[in-house]
Structures are given as structure tokens and as C-alpha cells.
Amino acid sequence: MDHNLLIGGSAGQGMDTLSSMLERHLMRQGYHVFVHKDYMSRVRGGHNFIQIRFSDQPLTSHRHSLDLIVAMDEATIEEHLPRLHPEGFVLCDEKLGQKEDQIHGFPLEASAKEAGNPKTFTTAFLGLLVKWYGLDLETMEGMIIEAFHDKSPEANLKAFHLGAGLTDARMDLPPGDTEDRLLINGNQAIALGAIAAGVTFYSAYPMTPSTSIMNYLAAKQNEAGIVVEQAEDEIAAINMAIGANYAGIRAMTGTSGGGFSLMTEALGLSAITETPLVVAEVQRPGPATGFPTRTEQSDLSFLLTASHGEIPRMITALRNPEESFYQTARAFNLAEKYQLPVLLLSDQYLSDYTVTTEPFDLSRITIERHLADEGAYSEEQPYQRYAWTENGISPRLIPGKVSGQVVLADSDEHDEAGHITESAEVRIKMMKKRMGKMELLKQKVEEPWHLGSDNPKILLVAWGSTAGPLQEALQLLQKDKDFPDVAALVFGDLWPLPVDRLEKLAKSAMSIVNIEQNYTGQLAKLIRQETGIACQYSYLKYDGRQMAPQEIVEALKKEVL
Amino acid sequence: MTDVKCFHSSDPSAWCPGCGNHALLAALKEALAQLDKNPHEVLVCSGIGQAAKTPHYINANGFNGLHGRALPPALGAKIANKDLTVIVNTGDGDSYGEGGNHFIHNMRRNLDIAHFVHDNMIYGLTKGQASPTTQLKHTTEIQTEGVTLEPIKPLALAITMGATFVARGFVGEKEQLIVLMKAAITHPGYALLDIFQPCVVFNKVNTFQWYKENTYTLPEDYDSSDKQQALQKAFEWEDGIPLGILYQERKPTYTEQREVLREGPALVDRKLSPERAAAFFDDFR
Numbered sequence A: 001m002d003h004n005l006l007i008g009g010s011a012g013q014g015m016d017t018l019s020s021m022l023e024r025h026l027m028r029q030g031y032h033v034f035v036h037k038d039y040m041s042r043v044r045g046g047h048n049f050i051q052i053r054f055s056d057q058p059l060t061s062h063r064h065s066l067d068l069i070v071a072m073d074e075a076t077i078e079e080h081l082p083r084l085h086p087e088g089f090v091l092c093d094e095k096l097g098q099k100e101d102q103i104h105g106f107p108l109e110a111s112a113k114e115a116g117n118p119k120t121f122t123t124a125f126l127g128l129l130v131k132w133y134g135l136d137l138e139t140m141e142g143m144i145i146e147a148f149h150d151k152s153p154e155a156n157l158k159a160f161h162l163g164a165g166l167t168d169a170r171m172d173l174p175p176g177d178t179e180d181r182l183l184i185n186g187n188q189a190i191a192l193g194a195i196a197a198g199v200t201f202y203s204a205y206p207m208t209p210s211t212s213i214m215n216y217l218a219a220k221q222n223e224a225g226i227v228v229e230q231a232e233d234e235i236a237a238i239n240m241a242i243g244a245n246y247a248g249i250r251a252m253t254g255t256s257g258g259g260f261s262l263m264t265e266a267l268g269l270s271a272i273t274e275t276p277l278v279v280a281e282v283q284r285p286g287p288a289t290g291f292p293t294r295t296e297q298s299d300l301s302f303l304l305t306a307s308h309g310e311i312p313r314m315i316t317a318l319r320n321p322e323e324s325f326y327q328t329a330r331a332f333n334l335a336e337k338y339q340l341p342v343l344l345l346s347d348q349y350l351s352d353y354t355v356t357t358e359p360f361d362l363s364r365i366t367i368e369r370h371l372a373d374e375g376a377y378s379e380e381q382p383y384q385r386y387a388w389t390e391n392g393i394s395p396r397l398i399p400g401k402v403s404g405q406v407v408l409a410d411s412d413e414h415d416e417a418g419h420i421t422e423s424a425e426v427r428i429k430m431m432k433k434r435m436g437k438m439e440l441l442k443q444k445v446e447e448p449w450h451l452g453s454d455n456p457k458i459l460l461v462a463w464g465s466t467a468g469p470l471q472e473a474l475q476l477l478q479k480d481k482d483f484p485d486v487a488a489l490v491f492g493d494l495w496p497l498p499v500d501r502l503e504k505l506a507k508s509a510m511s512i513v514n515i516e517q518n519y520t521g522q523l524a525k526l527i528r529q530e531t532g533i534a535c536q537y538s539y540l541k542y543d544g545r546q547m548a549p550q551e552i553v554e555a556l557k558k559e560v561l
Numbered sequence B: 001m002t003d004v005k006c007f008h009s010s011d012p013s014a015w016c017p018g019c020g021n022h023a024l025l026a027a028l029k030e031a032l033a034q035l036d037k038n039p040h041e042v043l044v045c046s047g048i049g050q051a052a053k054t055p056h057y058i059n060a061n062g063f064n065g066l067h068g069r070a071l072p073p074a075l076g077a078k079i080a081n082k083d084l085t086v087i088v089n090t091g092d093g094d095s096y097g098e099g100g101n102h103f104i105h106n107m108r109r110n111l112d113i114a115h116f117v118h119d120n121m122i123y124g125l126t127k128g129q130a131s132p133t134t135q136l137k138h139t140t141e142i143q144t145e146g147v148t149l150e151p152i153k154p155l156a157l158a159i160t161m162g163a164t165f166v167a168r169g170f171v172g173e174k175e176q177l178i179v180l181m182k183a184a185i186t187h188p189g190y191a192l193l194d195i196f197q198p199c200v201v202f203n204k205v206n207t208f209q210w211y212k213e214n215t216y217t218l219p220e221d222y223d224s225s226d227k228q229q230a231l232q233k234a235f236e237w238e239d240g241i242p243l244g245i246l247y248q249e250r251k252p253t254y255t256e257q258r259e260v261l262r263e264g265p266a267l268v269d270r271k272l273s274p275e276r277a278a279a280f281f282d283d284f285r
């Protein structure tokens, strides 16, 4: 069973409440759920829709074709009817349509009025839907009481039952399982990962689609013991985080591309002062203000060289919410081990879709601080922040912790003690010390996910959030007898670029195709730069909407066959 | 009182002979010694400029960051470790120009840090361009027709922005400067101390003599809790510029207002385990 329903309407019509109650109910009934939202950048009006896909099998993507449309307005029907399966239905209020063909109108507004409050319209709709799907009514009653405990639960309950009374159960869903799962999106997972990693300070300036990381942490700050500070701008946000990390806690900042542009000078500050730093960059289509509520993967090339001068850095792209959690926690260990900035690259699609995910295994998380031995320093042997060591990593002492020892960090080129230097010799040594970290990081980077054939004729390469749609596309391609042996490599860690699997699979492949949500094929450029391997074909999408599995399949057939 | 010698740095100074920064640095060390501070308990943050070299010339923890960005790391560090004595030593260009936005908003935060602006009314390090406090008609290589931008009045700005400690010192009044520095450091909340610091190379208008002749010390019976009067004083210029604490009030600090910081040890001393995330899983079930 794989069912895809769409709820459409304009902002302010209560779609969110309807959707979130239904999603949760489906998850609690043991289904896998994938929810994808498409919002316009406005608070009221416009056309918005939410797609809820559920199944008894794991899901990794949204999909294009619809099985049911829940229309709150006329525009929803006009816009989405072409995607509706021939056996699917549109459910709406009676004023939008009558029981004809696929469009079923019900007296929903009338039910809300009868319940005593026109605002209970969405709850009546919820009743209709729960009954339509043959889902459990009783647990939903409990959820309604909980959700509306301070906003007339009686009227909502009444509307719910009136709505349910408008239809028979129309579907016979297979039962779900009893596994415990979380329904979570990428940004929430980053926030939880930060909490697990021991973050106690998060400074940021609001920018869609990164803001929900800050929202979640702010809502939990007292409970979790995190100070969340809305900075005056992104420059302040990143510099605050650097100061806090210097002083010995784990601090983080997050933004989208525009804000990251403002942060670039301080990225270099983190690198030259050798202060650990984790930044979440949740991409949206640029440049400038771009497409604020849409998705794109177009900041990779920028992140690779962001900041003037040459600095060591690590870049990892997040591939799904589960990974957003674990990789955020890992980022702090790497940032502290190598004393450099680690950039987490997400995007609007990943930040906003929610998917049922295994509960996070906290025993897999470690907090590795890599701090200096406090007893190692004395008056004769004073601490030096940038002391030469064999591997270039100087012991990091927390300022204020050892009597008589001070910690001096400097954005100028500096000597071992952190004092400004003009020496050519020291400059060379310091550059080698910092840039040498890239060699150490190469041993730590994780190879890309390898999906499909071990001896592919066609090799697909992708990164970050396209992972989910690509996973499903690959399954479809493998079933297609016209399509040759295919494999995909989906990169998470991108800098330094892990190349072993790529070089191995590239040998057998007759063509390599890069699949990216950008215009210039930024992964392909990076691969070519690092390995000389060229992609012969590409599927590039930059309309602000995430590619769906079927789209990838069709594009590949057109491009490659 | 600690021995002032413990604050001496081995790094040779790159400041010009006769620069006002030398006396300012000496006063800073003296103030810290008189406050019984030890080097490891103090963090000096700065941006970039001549003044911003201060962290190198004092033996204390130091964070010499980016031009204009002295305040944000200082804030981050103080939030991380509320037990540190955090002082920002940086220039007028750094504080009021490139870092103007941070200046404005940190006054609103009232975090417990002392901000010492080495105000030489010029960009020293970059060789003499106008700063936000350079006076009208002052000619430079860039401002060839003289400065036409209205100079910033940092103390008036601070008072209107709700700063809880607003003062001005002059390196030529060393004893007074030490007293002002001590008061700023011990003030609970954000303390702005703008310090007249002659630049002998690039500011030939506002010389040591000029400051001597154009400043006066606020009388002993001056009431620093009177905001209206303080604002008037902050605008005094042509007929004498007041030195001393213009305005001071006690308001809750950032630390006192934020629940996470208010109670318990400094953040840096808290033991954290990944398990703390488990409490939030139910939000997603």
C-alpha cells in the first residue's frame, strides 16, 4: 500500500492543523509517513499545499501522482486535478462541487455551523477523512481534546463526528505495525542533534528555511539548558558562536545562503584562530533574496571556497532527517578534534519534509572534546595556543581554567603564543599546520552511499537531499528492463571529497550522470576537480521544486537512453 | 591587590612612541591589579586596529578577532563563562564604524562586559582616514575637503540606547582613568568607557594638548543617575568636554534575565550527556 493525498488551500485556512493531526494519527497507527509542504512566501492567502504519503513500507520521498485531493478551495482542484489518479477522488465542501465523477462535495461548512462554530470546518474535514480511510475514530477523539483543550473542545468533537457521519469507510488499509517511530523533519533533527551533542549556545538571525532550528531550540531552551540568542545580524551570530566556542562550550549557528554570505569573513576567523565551529547552512534558491520558500542545492561551490584566503574546512551534506541528527553530533566531534569549521549543508526540502524515522540511538553519540591536559603547563612551560605539534593540532585549553595560564587567539597571522608575526618562516609553518588538517580529515570522511549495481553501466552521482527521491527512482529503474545496470553514489561528506568508491565504480560505467538541484552541476565540477572524472550527462533542476522519483526516471530515459 | 607585573606581556609593542595607547594600557593593568584580578580570570577581546592590538600587550586571555567584530565574540565568551571578567579594548572606528550594529544592540542586551573605546578620533592603523568621531572640517587624505559627516556622539547614543554605564576618560588623567576603568569593570551590565587617546602620528588636530584644553572633570556632586542631565552632558563639546561617569543605573543584566544563565554554574562547567536529548523525542511521537 502506498497512498498519496494532497491538502490544498490558502494560508490561514487551518490546513496545518488538519495535516498535523492526520499525519500523527497515521504514524501512531503504525504507518510510514512522508509529508511534503509547498508554501508560498506569505502569511495569508496564496495557494499552499501539503502532500501526505503513507505506506506500510519505508518512504524516502514525496511523489507526483495523487490518490486523493482534499480541496479547501477551487484553486486546489484546478491546480492538482491533472495529477489525480483516474481512480482517485477530490473531497471538498459541497459548494465547490457535487457528487459527480471524481469530485465529491460534502456539507462540511454546514456541519461546522451545526457544531456551533464555523472555525471547526477543518475538524469536520478531519472527521470525514478519518472515516473515509477507515481509521480509528476513538484515538482521534483523544487527540482532538488534547489539541483544542483551550479552544472549545466540545464544538470540535461535535464537528468531528458530524464530518465522520458524512461518509462510509471507503478504504480497507492493511494494518500498520507496532514499531516506535518519530515523525521529524531535517531542521528538528539538527536541533535534536545539537542538544545531544551538548550544545549550550545557539546564535542566529532569522532566515527561511533555517529559522525552524532556532525555533525548536528556543522553545526548549530552559528545559535543555541552551541559551538561544537572536543576533543583530549573521555577522554577529557567527562571531558570537566563535567567541563561545573559544571560551570552551559547544556553540552553533545556522542560516541560509544570504546569511552565510555575510558570515564568510568569520568563517576564516574560525579557521585561523583554530576555533571549532559548526554552521548549518540550509539552502534556498539564490542569489540575493531569490526564492525564499523554495529549494535548491546551489551553495556547494560557494561553500567550498567561502572566506578569503585559504582555509581548512569540512563540508557535509545532510541526506535525510535521520542523518541530520547523527551528522550534527558528529560535526562537533570533528570540529573540536581538528579545531576548524564544519559546515552542515541542508536545503529547504530536507528542512521541511517530515518522515517517520527510527528513534535516535543515543548510545551512538559521543561527546569528544579533545581538550588539553590542564596539568601540563607551568610558569616554566607556559601554555601556547598554537604550539607546534607533529600533526599540527595544538592542545586546546579553555581560558580561565588553569591558574597562571592564558589563552590568546588571533585573527592575524601569529606565532605559537598567538602574537602577531610578520615572519615569512612562521607564516609558512602556520599555513602548513592549518592546511595539513585537510590530510587528516581525508581519513575521516565517509564514502558516499552506494545504491544499486556493483558493476554499473550507468552511474548516477548526487548529494544531499536528492538522496530520498533518488533511492526510489533507482528502485523504479532497476525494475525497468530497458534500462541497463545502474548504480548511484549519493554523497554526504563533500569536502574533503571521498573518492575511493567513485573511482572504483567509474571504471565500469559507460556513462556517469550527475543529478543535482542547481544550474551549473556543482558536484560534477567538484568531482572533475578532484579526480578528473567527467560526467557525460546531467539532470539539473533549478525551478525551486524538489525532483520527484518519477521525474528522475523520465529524465534519465530521455537523457541517457 | 595582585602584582601589576603579572599582567606584563613579553610581546614587544608596535605602537608609536608617544601614542596614547601606552598610558591607556598601563592604566588597564593597574585597574586589574587593584581589582585583585589574575591574568587567567580576565579575557580581553578586540577587533582590528592599533587599539585592537591590546590583547597582545597584556598578559591575560585574549581574543583578537575581526575588524568591527570585537563585541560578538566577547558576548559569546561571557555567555559561555559568566565567571570570566570580559573587557573589550578596541578603536573608535572598530566600535562605532564597522561594528556600529553590534555596539547598538549590545547596549540593549546589558551583558556584563566593559567596553573600552580607544578614541583617537581617527583611523590609526590604516593611516589617518576619518573615523565616526572625527570632527567636522578635519581634513585627511580621503576627506580632502574636510569631514562633512556629522560626528557620532557615542555617549549620547549610548544613553539613548539604554546603556547602564556611560563614561569618558582621557589618558592624560591617568588616576581618574584607573578609577573609571575599575568602575566600568565592576559595573553589573554593559559599561561603555570612551577614552580620549591621542594619536601622535595621524591626528594632528586632537592632540594631547587639545584634549587637555578641551576637557574638564565632572564635579564631585554630579548626579550620575539623572538621565536628562547626562544626555545634556553627553552633547557638551565646544565649551568643554566632561570626563567622568556621565550616567549609571542598575538594571537587570543579560545573565540575570536569562533563566539558563541565572542559576547554576557557568555553561562551560556544566556536564552534558547525549541523554539530554531523550526528553524531547516525545515531541515527535
Ligand SMILES: Cc1ncc(C[n+]2csc(CCOP(=O)(O)OP(=O)(O)O)c2C)c(N)n1
Binding pocket: B048, B049, B050, B051, B052, B067, B090, B091, B092, B093, B094, B095, B118, B120, B122, B123, B124, B125, B126, B131
Ligand atoms: C573588514 C575590514 N575592513 C577594513 C579593514 C582595515 N582596517 C583595519 S583597522 C581599520 C580602522 C582602525 O581604526 P580604529 O578602529 O579607530 O583603530 P585605531 O587604529 O585608530 O586604533 C581599518 C579600516 C579590515 N582589517 N577589515
Ligand code: SF4
Binding pocket: B014, B015, B016, B018, B019, B020, B021, B050, B051, B120, B124, B125, B198, B199, B200, B201, B202
Ligand atoms: S598610529 Fe597613532 S594610534 Fe597608532 S600607534 Fe601610532 S600614535 Fe598610536
Ligand SMILES: [Mg+2]
Binding pocket: B049, B091, B092, B093, B118, B119, B120, B121, B122, B123, B124, B131
Ligand atoms: Mg581610532
